[in-house]
Amino acid sequence: MPKPGEHKTVQARILAYAEAIGWTFVSREEAERRRGFDPVVPTADRAKNRSLFFDDLLDAKVREFNPRYAEAAGALLGQFRHLHANIFGNREFVEHLRNRGKFFDHEERRERDLILIDYDDPERQPKARRNVYEVTEEWAFHNGHYGTREDVVFLINGIPVLVIECKNAGKDEAIALGVDQIRRYHRETPELFVSQQLFTATDAIGFSYGVTWNTVRRNIFNWKDEEVGKLESKVMSFCAIGQVLAFLKDYIVFAEKDEELNKYILRQHQTGAVEATVSRALDSRRSRGLVWHTQGSGKTFTMIKAAERLFRAPEADKPTVLLMIDRNELEDQMLKNLAALGLGNLEHAGSITRLNKLLRDDYRGIIVTMIHKFRDMPANINTRSNIYVLIDEAHRTTGGDLGNFLMAGLPNASYIGFTGTPVDKTAYGRGTFKTFGCEDDKGYLHKYSIADSIGDGTTLPLYYSLAESELLVPHETLDKEFLSLAEAEGVADIAELNKILERAVNLKNFLKGTDRIQKVAQFVARHYRENVEPLGYKAFLVGVDREACALYKHALDQFLPAEYSEVVYTGNNNDSALLKEFHLDPKRERQIRKSFGKLDQQPKILIVTEKLLTGFDAPVLYALYLDKPMRDHTLLQAIARVNRPFENEQAEMVKPHGFVLDFVGIFEKLEKALAFDSEEINAIIKDLKLLKVLFKNKMEQQAPEYLALIERNFDDKDVDALIEHFRDPQRRKAFFKEFKEIEMLYEIISPDAFLRPFIEDYGTLAAIYNVVRKAYTRRIQVDRDFQKKTRELVQKHVGTGYIQPVIDVIEINENTARYIAENKGGDGNKIINLVKSIEKKAEEESDDPYLIAMAQRAQAVQESFEDRQTSTADALDTLLREVEANEARKREQAEKGFDGLTYFVYRTLLDAGITNAEEVSRKVKHAFVEFPNWRKSENALRELRKKVTFAVYANSDDLERVTALVDQLFTLLEKADRI
Structure with missing residues (x-):
């Protein structure tokens, strides 16, 4: 029995579920008519240069929503067609979708917002809805070079916004193949993705989603629904009209990273936190909340979106939103990302005086500042209640006097704290809960734990290993001068940590001993070369202070090329000659950071002590060589640098986890070093020995079945x-x-x-x-x-001859059948070799449509063989008959003096009952000779198709059959380009 195809198992079900939640189904034929397809023109031509919108509907909606827009949709569509078919054009289109495009009102002589979508729509009664929600299938487009046919497309007011690629669950790596197709669509027909904003790939079991123009694996996520694994519930939740509108309006973000524009989608934990934050801030009864999202889970974008939502909320009544951060580099990035949202009311309070003035003058808008700007702020500087303060790293930024100044200065404000580390069991932790979580039973408003993050693939597991015992700090010294100190418990930032370490004289002397520095550097060099570099990744070496970093650089250069490593720390004017040797100007430091994030660029190792241990995001960073005593929040933030997922499609690299090699001995006393709940500790980091146990178990339990x-x-x-x-x-x-x-x-x-x-x-x-x-x-x-x-x-x-080659490429000729019969080996192997050999032949002679079609038939035979729908003997017999038919074809082709293309056209026309097939096929060949650049030139392709169609139609009065024949020919030739 044949297996069900993609359409039957997935595509038709998605369409049915979409209809059930309010989308109107539009048949493929109706959709093509509304896009201006001409039914008497061949299929590929019909798809070429046709509209990517339902023009009439879009025109009607633009007129309805914008009665003063005199140009109407004609001018608008012309404007859309001139947008660049890249991420920049897509960003412009998002602005239009968010009703931020502009038009000039000639009557009132001013600019107005151009409304394309009514975002209040879902809250109205169904009969009062203004938007039109439609879904269709087989959305075809051809740009003159490539053709694409998307499985399912969702449209709002005639604008395609979401595409779903369907795959059969029986295929190996079905969803990965679906995503690969989305990537190909981007390469070949980028015009589709000017308006389309979201994509999903599903095989009826998995349901992966992402945003267009970002198909990197780490930015493609699994949609989570309460009913695990059920396609219906996933489609009905992800494709719900309100959900799609929320994605378009609020949860697609553009941001620059390393001077490159990137596009992101907020994940479910982020959107949940944004909704919870906005709801709490606007709640007149409560004014505190704690958002506890683990390091690396996108907390910055969550804060930015919450701030934007609050600023734009009508209920907030022209509020003041303070975004408070704790690091200069994050402050700069936050300002850039906020500016990209197109917010007009945005201020940077770069000084205490500036912040006081903005608050005293009752500024309405978003203010970006740092917590220490609140020092000595007057009490009651602004007593409004619609002031919303969003505080980053709340576990440490509001401790002591700074928090008191802040809350005394803005006594009626709402305060939402954001933290990326588990709230610990010390006084600091209780303080964070007490300050922000006092109005919630669980102590937090929204939580996304380390275990949640690892489970979702947002971050990776962390594994550690201890260095050789002779390199570790003696237990008594580490305990006495660091781990047992009361003031070291709950240490919240590295500046605070450094003050504690300054007093740990014996500890620092041991870490910076000349012989030890040399041995550690040699160990790091060997480990990096043998264990990390072969995987393709990069590393941090964390020294106890700036002097240690400089010493390590000199030592490392003896064992690794000098360009492998760079030192990054903050320099001072009164530094020693050794420290000044590694001072960096801001431009050079930015370049080092950027280059470190690239696989193919130096450096491979950064030597650091304070800088880059918080907030720095480099997914290629795999290993952290820890030679600085750290604990609690500082330790967790440092090791979280290596937990970012990474994928490289070209090199087929997928980062498995992050790794920490401990030269101090911190992880020997993990419970003391990380004073968090045991559940959190177990999710944070595990001993590398566990991986050895796992490998041993798999080799002893799973491998024997295959080895036998x-x-x-x-x-x-x-x-x-x-x-x-x-x-x-x-x-x-x-x-x-x-x-x-x-x-x-x-x-x-x-x-x-x-x-x-x-x-x-x-x-x-x-x-x-x-x-x-x-x-x-x-x-x-x-x-x-x-x-x-x-x-x-x-x-x-x-x-050494350990394996016999499985693939024996056979010459496809008159001797093939005899070779197969005489060759040793089973029929299964012969089937595989025949299929591979036919494919290779088609690849070598990719201008011969007959061979391309033959390769397709051979692939179908192999699929049928693999699915046990065809016996081994029948599959082999079918393939040998294909070879015999090809030999007969070659003889007839030689007799007539045809090349591969001409013969294929002749045979196709003859089989279709076209009269004068030989004469017509020669005319078709002449047409191809006349337009040699048809693969590169849209005009040449158009003229070529015309000539081919007319040559065939002159000998047949059945236009539909002629169209199908021409489509068949060009479809095969298009596939030949991809072989």
């Missing part, structure tokens, strides 16, 4: 057995997943003596994977290549 398949040291019978065993796609998928988990563990642990007993079995397991992957992988590969250390291991085995 190899009985004859990978001879041809073993290969045949592997191909037959993994013929089932689900069995294959399970093995690929298991191996990838084992491989990543090996990459992280290696080199290590612990691995010695497992090397032979692991090499065999990798070889099995190599055979199965080569046999069954498709053209689109999803994270299936070997990692570096495993690749070296496998190459070593292959070099």
Whole structure:
């Protein structure tokens, strides 16, 4: 029985669920008519240069919403078509969707907002709705070079805003393949994504979503719903009209990072916190709240969006919103991101005097400032109640006198604290709860824990390992001068930590001992070269103070090239000659930060002590070499630098976790160093030994099932057995997943003596994977290549004849059948080799449509074979008949003197019953000769299609059949371009 296709299993269901929640279904034919498609024109031509909107509806809505807009939709559509087909054009379109586009009112001689969407709509009665919500399928577009057909598209007032790519759950890596298609659409038909803002990919089980112009894996998320794994509930919650409007209006953000424009979508925990913050701030009965979101979960964007929502809320009645941060670099970034929102009322209070003046003068708008600007502020400087204070890093910024000045100066304001670290068990922690969480039973308004974050993939797990015992600080010294000090408990920032360490004389002397510095540097260099660099990632070395950083730089340069590392710290005029050696001007420091974030640029290691340990975000950072005593908030913030997810599509890298190598001995006393609830500690960081245990368990429990398949040291019978065993796609998928988990563990642990007993079995397991992957992988590969250390291991085995090659490329000619019959090996292996060989032939002669079509048929045979819909003997017989038919075709083609294109046209026309097929095919060939640049020129392609269509139509009165034939030809040629 044939398996259900994508449309039956997923696409049709999505359309039905969308209708159930208020979207009106528009058939493909109706949608094409409304886009101006001409039904008598070939399909690809119909899709070419047609409107990307429902023009009539958009025109009607623009007139309805903007009665003074004289130009109406004609001028508007012209304006939209001139937007750049890139992220910048998309950002402009978002402004229009948010009703911030402008038009000139000639009667009143002033600018007005151009309304495209009524955002009050969902709260009205259905009959009073002004927006039109529609959903359609098979949304086709051709830009003259490439054609795209999107599965499901949602439109508001005739504007496409959301696309869903559907995949069959039976396919390997179905959602990853769906996302890969979205990426291809961006490359080939970027015009589609000027207006489209959101995308999802689903296989009826998973439901991944993101924003257009950002298809990096770490920015694609799984939509969470109460009914886990149920497509209906996910579609009905994600595609709910109110939810889509909220995404468009509020929760898509553009921001610059490293001078590049990026687009983001706020995730569910962020939008939940924004809604909770706004609700609490506008609540007349309560005025405090604590948002506890773990480090790396997007807290800055959450604060920015909450501030914007409060500023724009009518109920707030022209409020003052204070955004209070604790770091200069974050202050600058916050101002840039707020400015990008198009807010007119935005002020930077860069001094105490400026802040006092703004508050005294009753300024209405958003003020960005730092907590220390409240020092000595007069009491009751502003007593309004619609002042909303959003405080970053609230666990430390409002401690002591600063908090007292702030709350005395603004006695009736609402205060929402944001913290990225768990609230600890010390007085500091209780103070944070008492200050901000006093009006909530649980002590917080909204929580997104470390465990939540790791579970969602927002951040990665952290693992640590201890350095050699001789390098660790003696227990008595560490305990006496640091861990047992009462003033060190709950230490909230690094400046405070540094004051404590200044008094730890013996501790610092030990850490900066000349011999020890040399040994640690050598250890770091070796570990980085052997364990981190092969994975492709970068590292921090954290010294106890600035002098230690300078000493480490000199020592590291003896073991690594000088360009591998840079020192980043704040310089002072009265510094020693050693410290001045590494002073950086702001421009150079910015360049180092930017280069460090790039995989292919130096430096690979940053040596730091205070700077960059809070707020710095570099996903390529994997390892942190810790040589500075830290605890509580400071420790958590430092190690959180390495917990950011990272993916590189080209290098097929997916960062597994963050890693900390402890040279101090802090993690030997983890419960004391992190004075948080035990549940939080367990989620924060785990001993690397656990990964060794996991690797050992997998090699002893999962691997034997696969290793038992190899009985004859990978001879041809073993290969045949592997191909037959993994013929089932689900069995294959399970093995690929298991191996990838084992491989990543090996990459992280290696080199290590612990691995010695497992090397032979692991090499065999990798070889099995190599055979199965080569046999069954498709053209689109999803994270299936070997990692570096495993690749070296496998190459070593292959070099000694460890594995017989699974792919034997066969020449496709008159001798193929005889070669197959005489060749040793099972029929399963022969099927795989025949399919691969036919594909290779089509790739080499990509201008021959017959071979392209033959390769497609061969792929279908393999799919049927894998799904056990076709027996092994029948599949092999079908493929051999294809080869025989191709030989007959070549003989007839030679007799007639045709090339591949001309013969394919001739055979197609003949099979379709077109008269004078030979003469017509020659005319078609001449048309292709006349327009050699048809693949690159839109005009040439248009003229070529016309000539081909007319040449065929002259010998047939059935326009529909002619159109289908021409479509078939150009579809195959388009696929040839992608082979």
